[in-house]
Amino acid sequence: MAERTTSKAPPGGLKRWFEERYGLSKVREWASHKTVPVHRGSVWYYFGGVSLFLFIVQVVTGVLLLLYYRVGVESSYESVRFIITKVPFGWLIRSIHSWGANLMILAAMIHMFSVFFERAYVKPRELTWVSGFLLLLLAMGFGFSGYLLPWNKLSYFATKVGTDIAGVLPWAGGFLLRFLRGSEDVTGATLSRFFGFHAAILPAIFTVILTVHLLFVQVQGMSQPHLKKPSTKPPMPFFPNFVLRDLLLWLMVLNLLALLAVFFPWELGDKADPFASAPAGIKPEWYFLGAFAVLRLLPAHILGIAGDLLGVIGIGLGLVFWALFPWWDRHAPEGGRKAWAVAIGVIVLLSFSLLTYWGWRAS
Amino acid sequence: MKTTLLILSLALTATVPATGQVARKSDSGSCAACHAGLDAKNRAIVRGYEKDVHFERGLLCSDCHGGDPAVKDEDAMDPAKGFVGTPEWSKIPEFCARCHSNPAYMRHFNPLGNVDQLEKYRTSRHGILLAKGDKKVAVCTSCHGVHGTLAVDNPNSPVYRQNIPQTCNRCHGDAAYMAPYRIPTDQYGKYARSVHGVALLEKHTKGAPACNDCHGNHGAVPPGVNDIEAVCVICHSINGELYDQSPHRDAFKAAGFKQCAQCHDHHLVFHPTDAMLGVGEGATCVECHSPGEAGYVAAARMRQFLDSLEIRQTQAKSLLDSARVLDMDVADGEALVEAIRQNLIEARTATHAFSDKHLAEVGSKGLVAAQKADSLARAAIFEHKFRRLGFGVATLIITGTALLLFLKIRQIERRKRKPPAR
Structure with a gap:
């Protein structure tokens, strides 16, 4: 009893200073009541945190790279080379930034599919799903814009092919192409523009949506899956139990990043040469390989309509369908899920995996 | 086919005034009309001339051989009408020089071309021997061909850069033919194995030297012992400059050594290696220098x-x-x-x-x-x-x-x- 009294006593010094101004005890009080459901699928909860951790890594390493990176046709490649060869630990920061980007998208995808199969998107978490999906698309946008920034041969031609796809859209295609490239072709204007997207516009939008996404999670709490046999285990306190477990996993991810950066340093390749012919094996980053495969597999014309156009429209509609999934799958039987919704999830996951594999083999 | 056309053109243009290209074609046709029907040698001349650079530029038989092609049969070859026929071997250089040493005339065909071939030829070993009455030496047609002469930049021409070594070798590689001159006949064999020959004949390097790049073409002479460096520095200028400042220059001159060729040989110029330098096996330095020097x-x-x-x-x-x-x-x-x-x-x-x-x-x-x-x-x-x-x-x-x-x-x-x- 005496112990409890001691812990409840008003804090002194710095703690007191903050307490008087910000009422931190209310935050602690709130945190002490926050819990995380415990069941056989609890492990999937950690991937949201891993995605967040990797985003933080990207921000930190990205800011460090900004100290030396100089955008421009005559300086981008040279400054990245300078970073990886002359700046102390520059190679590590650059490699972690490149590997981190890929792992972040992978973690976000795992998070998204786990949310899908746990059916955590249903009411009242529809907007959490939509905001999360938007974050994934933005992360891919980060990847696409960041890929060009070293201005090497592969990234130059991959960006050329990637932005060409935007150009196939009717009406807006030409405008979109010029908007993305800043000119008719991939030039220094595209590089500056992509740098602007990557280091200013996307981070600003991402931060806002991420804040909203996290706010939704905090306000609504973590979703309890609708299982036929509900878990009998008591929920786990968010703080410190879940947070410490999160930290443990983050440390392991950090170690994985270090391992990848040290043993598989991200290559810089040769400098982009707009007058050279496209090198063999140009391919987008792995998360675009699925879309790349769809466009390559489609015939040139289908019923008189350009195959590329149909592919782009199809992928676009598919993304919209996926984003609005909580509104298609609203009323599931109690303690279960609709078979067709599960089937769609399986089909999407399988086709994405197979198309990615095909795209990787084909390139 | 071309022969037929030439003959036909004679018939068709018989009444056309003898001015302009058509008339000039008929002029040729009249020569070809008869000579194509003579023996194999004459037929070969007519056929050969169809490919000749002179014919391509509009020159006809009478432009070299004179005569009046408008007149039929033997009368066309009347000396009174300027007919000179086949020039004597010793007269061929002058025969060609009537046009080729005439700047005003040659300007129409090649304003930047040389017109000093005869002058140079007379200073060449070939020209000097010809003047002395030697009828075995090369004249213009020996290298360039006749009645089928091709432009120098035609890969089929015997004087096309890559064909020059073989063209020179036709005479200079013939031991029996060259016997009276008492000069070696193994130049081509050596050259073909040399760094220059391999570059030109095997690697087809455009800048690689052929015989004429060292010996000259129309003024071809073997460079004297003291002129070898002057020949080599045409391409190897820095080496020449360094050699001129070196102690070897005066020493070689005093000893009567063959300058560059003393170490590198002349026709058999191998790709130089570091082994040529030093005091070890294969080094050329030890041919003159002894230990202690x-x-x-x-x-x-x-x-x-x-x-x-x-x-x-x-x-x-x-x-x-x-x-x-x-x-x-x-x-x-x-x-x-x-x-x-x-x-x-x-x-x-x-x-x-x-x-x-x-x-x-x-x-x-x-x-x-x-x-x-x-x-x-x-x-x-x-x-x-x-x-x-x-x-x-x-x-x-x-x-x-x-x-x-x-x-x-x-x-x-x-x-x-x-x-x-x-």
Whole structure:
């Protein structure tokens, strides 16, 4: 009893200073009541945190790279080379930034599919799903814009092919192409523009949506899956139990990043040469390989309509369908899920995996 | 087919005034009309001329041979009408020079072309012997052909750069034919094996020298002992400059040595290697220099310097390759290796100053570049080890922290499961 009294006593010094101004005890009080459901699928909860951790890594390493990176046709490649060869630990920061980007998208995808199969998107978490999906698309946008920034041969031609796809859209295609490239072709204007997207516009939008996404999670709490046999285990306190477990996993991810950066340093390749012919094996980053495969597999014309156009429209509609999934799958039987919704999830996951594999083999 | 057309054109244009291209074609047709029907030799002349560069430029039989092609049969070949027929062998140079040494006339065909061929020919060994009445020596047609003469830039022409060695060899490689002149006939065999011959005949290098690049073409003469350098420096100018400043220049002159050819030979100029330098086996220096002489010592030092530069280059390359295999970025090292390579070329050229001090001065840039490349590669290899070591240490720290976290989590969860004390 005496112990409890001691812990409840008003804090002194710095703690007191903050307490008087910000009422931190209310935050602690709130945190002490926050819990995380415990069941056989609890492990999937950690991937949201891993995605967040990797985003933080990207921000930190990205800011460090900004100290030396100089955008421009005559300086981008040279400054990245300078970073990886002359700046102390520059190679590590650059490699972690490149590997981190890929792992972040992978973690976000795992998070998204786990949310899908746990059916955590249903009411009242529809907007959490939509905001999360938007974050994934933005992360891919980060990847696409960041890929060009070293201005090497592969990234130059991959960006050329990637932005060409935007150009196939009717009406807006030409405008979109010029908007993305800043000119008719991939030039220094595209590089500056992509740098602007990557280091200013996307981070600003991402931060806002991420804040909203996290706010939704905090306000609504973590979703309890609708299982036929509900878990009998008591929920786990968010703080410190879940947070410490999160930290443990983050440390392991950090170690994985270090391992990848040290043993598989991200290559810089040769400098982009707009007058050279496209090198063999140009391919987008792995998360675009699925879309790349769809466009390559489609015939040139289908019923008189350009195959590329149909592919782009199809992928676009598919993304919209996926984003609005909580509104298609609203009323599931109690303690279960609709078979067709599960089937769609399986089909999407399988086709994405197979198309990615095909795209990787084909390139 | 062309012959038929030429003959037909005669019939069709018989009434056309003898002015303009059509009339000129009929003029040719009249010669061809008869000569094509004569013996095989005449038929070959008519057929050959159809491909001739002169015919392509609009010149006809009568432009060289005179006569009046408008007149039929033998009357066309009336000396009174300027007919000169086939020139004598000794008169061929002058025969061709009527046009080719006439700047006003040649300007119509090639404003930048030379018109001094006859003048040069007269100074050539061929021209001098011809003037003395030797009818075996080459005249214009010997090399350029006749009644089928092709432009110099036509790959089928016997005087096309790549065909020149074979063209010269037709006479100069014929031992029986050349016997009266008492000169060697193995030039082509030697040349074909030489660095120049391999470059021209096997590698088809456009700038590689053929016989005429050293001997001249119309003014062809064998360069004298004291003129060899003047010939070689046409291409190897820096080597020539260095040689001129070297102690060898005067020494060779005094000894009557063949300048460049003394070490490099002339027709059999092999690709020079470092083995030519120094005091070891295959070195040309020891042909004149004996142990103890200053030249002998300098030769040994120069060879030693080149060897050490080459070894440093190989070492730097090998170290950089080792770093590259480890996935280390050593792109700056490639520029250094290229600098060493360039310096090695400069250093090999610098040997023509025959001064070990000069060579050391020139090659010092290469040694500095080798040192830099070496340091860069070693730093990259060390960095590779350091990265792995750093990863090991980081892993230990991370694993330790993770272990502590794990223990803390267990402690918290155990405390929670523990029933409260009564």
